[in-house]
Amino acid sequence: AQSVAQPEDQVNVAEGNPLTVKCTYSVSGNPYLFWYVQYPNRGLQFLLKYITGDNLVKGSYGFEAEFNKSQTSFHLKKPSALVSDSALYFCAVGSGNTGKLIFGQGTTLQVKP
Amino acid sequence: DAGVIQSPRHEVTEMGQEVTLRCKPISGHDYLFWYRQTMMRGLELLIYFNNNVPIDDSGMPEDRFSAKMPNASFSTLKIQPSEPRDSAVYFCASSLWTGATNTGELFFGEGSRLTVL
Numbered sequence: 001a002q003s004v005a006q007p008e009d010q011v012n013v014a015e016g017n018p019l020t021v022k023c024t025y026s027v028s029g030n031p032y033l034f035w036y037v038q039y040p041n042r043g044l045q046f047l048l049k050y051i052t053g054d055n056l057v058k059g060s061y062g063f064e065a066e067f068n069k070s071q072t073s074f075h076l077k078k079p080s081a082l083v084s085d086s087a088l089y090f091c092a093v094g095s096g097n098t099g100k101l102i103f104g105q106g107t108t109l110q111v112k113p
Numbered sequence: 114d115a116g117v118i119q120s121p122r123h124e125v126t127e128m129g130q131e132v133t134l135r136c137k138p139i140s141g142h143d144y145l146f147w148y149r150q151t152m153m154r155g156l157e158l159l160i161y162f163n164n165n166v167p168i169d170d171s172g173m174p175e176d177r178f179s180a181k182m183p184n185a186s187f188s189t190l191k192i193q194p195s196e197p198r199d200s201a202v203y204f205c206a207s208s209l210w211t212g213a214t215n216t217g218e219l220f221f222g223e224g225s226r227l228t229v230l
Contacts, residue, residue, distance in 0.1 A: 049218055103148075
């Protein structure tokens, strides 16, 4: 069975500082990993994905994520946070040849000026 | 493309009433998903379809919930009878998967916020 864990309910960072939002996963076979962002009263928006290849994946709005197979992690990172990055972030995992994604509980990112 | 379109955006109803939520996926996408989001349970996958066929409905809470996809451009999620604990935001999402090495991301609608009094 697929599962994904986001150990932090909330992450607080100061504007301009680097940010990390953590995600670990469990899946049979090769994982397909995704990050999504949700702003208030909106649907989820795709940020980036890892399917295969380079372990460092670059996505929208300056975000990137690093796939670590040995640690079964896929942490989201950004070198310099913006106040506008404040939102709810979801990690998701899929596997096999289905379109099914399982989402983590979400992490609220708060970037303070 | 207009994206995934959901209706209604907001629904307030009384316990016992029937609720129907609607979704139009992105044209050409072959997967459609219904998720439910609550503060307590986060984002839960209720059911998903591939080429209009239900593949996994193990997330549907109980028999009061049903979902259909009569064609590639329309799906419904029905709750009958509704209960206060069904209050949540219901999201529809679609994707295009062209093979094991070319997977597509989910595109979400804006959600339908359901309040059952």
